[in-house]
Amino acid sequence: DNIKILKAAVIAKEEGIAIPILLGNSLKIKALMEENGIDLGDVKIIDPLTEDAKREEYGLKFFEKRQRKGVNIYESVKLMRDRNYFGCMMVNEGECDAFISGLTKNYPKSLKPAMQIIGKEQGITKISGMYIIMTKKGPYFFSDTTVNINPTADELVEIAKVTHSEVLKLGVKPVMAMLSYSNFGSAKGEVPEKVSSAVSYLHKNHPEIVIDGDIQANFAMNNEMMKENFPFSKLIDKHVNTFIFPNLAAGNIAYKFAQSFGNAESMGPVLLGFNKSVHFLQLGSSVREIVNMVAVAVLDAQAKK
Numbered sequence: 001d002n003i004k005i006l007k008a009a010v011i012a013k014e015e016g017i018a019i020p021i022l023l024g025n026s027l028k029i030k031a032l033m034e035e036n037g038i039d040l041g042d043v044k045i046i047d048p049l050t051e052d053a054k055r056e057e058y059g060l061k062f063f064e065k066r067q068r069k070g071v072n073i074y075e076s077v078k079l080m081r082d083r084n085y086f087g088c089m090m091v092n093e094g095e096c097d098a099f100i101s102g103l104t105k106n107y108p109k110s111l112k113p114a115m116q117i118i119g120k121e122q123g124i125t126k127i128s129g130m131y132i133i134m135t136k137k138g139p140y141f142f143s144d145t146t147v148n149i150n151p152t153a154d155e156l157v158e159i160a161k162v163t164h165s166e167v168l169k170l171g172v173k174p175v176m177a178m179l180s181y182s183n184f185g186s187a188k189g190e191v192p193e194k195v196s197s198a199v200s201y202l203h204k205n206h207p208e209i210v211i212d213g214d215i216q217a218n219f220a221m222n223n224e225m226m227k228e229n230f231p232f233s234k235l236i237d238k239h240v241n242t243f244i245f246p247n248l249a250a251g252n253i254a255y256k257f258a259q260s261f262g263n264a265e266s267m268g269p270v271l272l273g274f275n276k277s278v279h280f281l282q283l284g285s286s287v288r289e290i291v292n293m294v295a296v297a298v299l300d301a302q303a304k305k
Contacts, residue, residue, distance in 0.1 A: 001028045002103055006038050008290035013040065017291070018298050021046060021096055023083040048086040055080040058089040066116060084110055088117040091276050097305075098297040102280030103290070107146065114271075114278040121275050126151070128159045129269035130166060131255040132296075141167050141174065141242040142258070145251035146269040156198035160244050162272040164209050167242055169303045170296070176242040177220035177235060178213030179250065184230060185214070191246045203234075210234060217243070217254075267292040270300070277301035 001024040009020040022029055022045045029045055032038070048055060059077030062085070066076065079085045087099040102110040111127075120127060129146030132139050143163040144151065151159060160176060167174040178199050182192035195214035202211050212234045219226050220240045227236050245251030259266045267289060271279050277300040279293055 001025055001032060003032060003036060004285070004287050004290060005103060006033060006036070006040070007287045008294065009040060009043065010038055011287070011291045012294045013043065015291075017295050018098070019043075021090075023048065023087055025049070046086075048081055048083055051086075055086070058086065058093075061093070062089065062117065079113075082113070084113040085117070088113045088278060091278060092117050097301040098277035098279070098294075100279050100281065100290070100293060100297055103283065103285055107280060107282070110280045111147075111271075114274060114280075118278050119275050120273050124158065124162065124273040126155050126158055127271060127273040128162060129271055130163055131258075131266055131268035132170075132270065133255065133258045134265040134267070135263065138239075139170075139172060139241065140258075141172075142251060142255045143242070143244055143272070144248065145245065145255045147248070147271075149248045151194075151247065153194040153197040153201070156194060156244060156246070157201050159272075160198065160202060160209065160211060161206065163242060163244065164211075166270065166272050166300075169299060172241065174210070174242040175235065175238045175240050176209065176211035176244060177215050177217075177240050178211060178244040178246075179217055179220065180214035180246055181216065182214050183216055183219055184233075195246050210238065211244075213244075214246075265289070265292075267296060270296050276304055 009022065012018045012020055020043050022043060024047060026045045026047050033040060055077055058080045062079065063071060063073050063076035084101050087101060090096045091099045127147055128144035130141055130143040131145050132141055141163065144159050148155060160178065164174050164176065178195050180192045180195045181187060185192060185196060192214040199211060199213045202209055220235065223237060226233055245254065258264055277297050279297050281290060281293060
């Protein structure tokens with residue numbers, strides 16, 4: 001029941017990106033469409049508040065998942081009134097392939113149902129969030145920018161691995177810099193030490209991943225500076241397009257700066273590590289950004305299948 005979502009649904013349908021299903025009050029949605037001249041034809045509209053039998057079914061299945069984690073049957077069924085819980089259950093039960101939400105919701109609040117219902121991919125211990133910044137020089141990938149406050153060296157390894165995998169799915173060969181305020185040990189502290197440890201592990205155990213660090217962002221972006229100062233780097237003469245940040249503050253600030261300059265278009269956050277395709281829009285996303293996220297969600301769903 002959001003005008004941007006409805007406009008994005010029209011584009012996704014007309015361009016053959018996806019078959020939309022709308023969650024919300026049917027009368028309110030139809031009134032919005034009529035007021036704004038939007039025609040979605042036979043697109044399915046589901047109102048969780050009127051789907052008594054389905055809420056009961058989903059609630060019981062949710063209770064089976066969470067019964068030893070402080071949730072009773074009554075609460076489980078009641079939670080299915082929330083579109084984020086209902087939508088995640090639709091994906092979980094195979095009744096749709098992907099779920100997109102979060103445009104007007106608090107981000108952590110939107111993330112919770114997916115964590116409880118969809119869960120993580122096998123072998124993944126941390127969910128992370130990646131932003132795609134589209135520029136004239138091509139796409140740049142920023143990770144993790146939305147989930148992990150202060151990842152350990154082991155968690156940085158996992159973030160780098162899932163980011164590498166996702167960028168490959170999007171048809172781009174990732175060349176990765178793991179960022180710090182230091183260049184290859186030029187300064188001491190927790191950040192350069194954990195970044196250096198993560199990179200050493202990846203060099204030893206995942207030689208297929210092109211990555212280096214710890215390194216400052218300006219050096220990672222400037223091949224001549226890097227070649228002059230660090231000729232040993234694995235990033236020399238390569239176009240660095242993927243950045244792994246040492247903590248949430250650095251990643252979040254960086255992508256918001258990139259968004260604000262006006263010369264780049266952003267997509268995200270693309271959530272990495274979920275068992276199925278679930279993604280949450282940032283507050284204030286444009287129609288175009290929503291459509292882009294639908295396309296990413298479709299690719300994600302296809303890859304996971």
